[in-house]
Amino acid sequence: MDDDSRYQAVRSRDERFDGVFFTAVLTTGIYCRPSCPATTPKRANVRFLPSAAAAQSAGFRACRRCRPDAVPGSAEWNARADAVGRAMRMIGDGVVDREGVAGLAARLGYSARQVQRQLVTELGAGPIALARAQRAHTARVLLQTTRLPITEVAFAAGFASVRQFNDTIRAVYDRTPSRLRATGPAAGRDAATDGSGIPLRLAYRGAYAAGAILDFLARRAVPGVEEVVGPPGARTYRRTLALPHGTGIAEVDESAGADGGRWLPCRLQLTDLRDLTSAVERVRRLFDLDADPYAVDERLGAHPLLAPLVAAEPGLRSPGAVSPDELAIRAVLGQQVTVAAARTLGGRLVEALGKPLGRPDGGLTHLFPEPATLAEAPLTELGMPASRRETLRTVGAALAEGRVVLDPGADREEATAALLALRGIGPWTAGYVRMRALGDPDVMLTGDAGVRHGLALVGAAPGDAEEWRPWRSYALHHLWRAAAA
Incomplete structure (x- = not known):
């Protein structure tokens, strides 16, 4: 697209481009999503930027009407397998917050300077600015959906200090944290304190076949780790999460766009709120919420x-996975058997080797077993042929030792080749992992x-x-x- 076609998209309030580019208005100092319902600014007063982080770095504040920081991510980063696409997926998973720019660069196999240059060229912002924009959005969610003290919100969102947090919130939202909290619904903050979790709205673009996604996940739900409850049309998918700082439970409702909006209702129960960003990103990948259904x-x-x-x-949609390692193990369980049989085998594996939750929640009782646990386990309780038990141990060892890397920024070609090099892994298993775990x-x-x-x-x-x-x-x-x- 050129700037003239972008402006036409803004004039028509075309939601297909929400998250693809952002509109910065020079006269007001704010930036919006293309579908913003506000009066369309004059062409001479508009700049187009490739990311919310670029707009914030240029000194623009987020529009209070269209909330451009909450749009679906650009589908381009899911489709692309180059370094920029891989970097965006890892930043979304919180790698910069946990490991810094050096950790991101090391995972990509580039120098920090190269990563900075490529991201600035394509997105108008480097990894620190992109992570900062993500932290600001996480902070807004916590401020408006919980009663956590503001100091705790700052550190839970990933900020290094309260001063940095305050400065960022003022710069991005033109409000103090206290004033930003006051704009959120009180009912939401009350709900977040009754044990039901943090309520969220997970945005998507275009049509969303929620019923088909719930059908797919329900047929494959592993007992103890996943469950789908409720009547057709009003079902809820629930599952346990193993996260960088703790554990969690995610619940996503089938009622997509119940009030006319394009979002899925979600609730997250987390043992450590620092995991909010990672948990949201993993649920988004599972439900393929950043896809471009128009294209x-x-x-x-x-x-x-x-x-x-x-x-x-x-x-x-093409469902992804909250844990690529888990998906790889489940793909092996699904070799040459029906979906129902693979689900049964998964339940046996979880019961035998899964880590129990501190407190069961409905049908959710365990976390899925870690790859290292499988590497040395006899697996006799599965009732599988010895050759397939050996394949499970082989895959578990390869994942635990880093010989196969399936994290959000993994190189798809390298990961596929590493999987195919393992005894017992053929094209179907490698392709299934590539599609769901790596989002191809x-x-x-x-x-x-x-x-x-x-x-x-x-x-x-x-x-x-x-x-x-x-x-x-x-x-x-x-x-x-x-x-x-």
């Missing part, structure tokens, strides 16, 4: 064989029985999938859903 549906809906499936389920939007598992069935149902051949690039993962989910029906 996906336009591409797949143009193919005559897929068009009926896309029309029947607009906004179908362009995976087609042609050897999968459900995919073959789906292709036959729509009259397509495996070679037709080349026409569905770069969104073959989404086409795969359409085929799976057609086969299941």
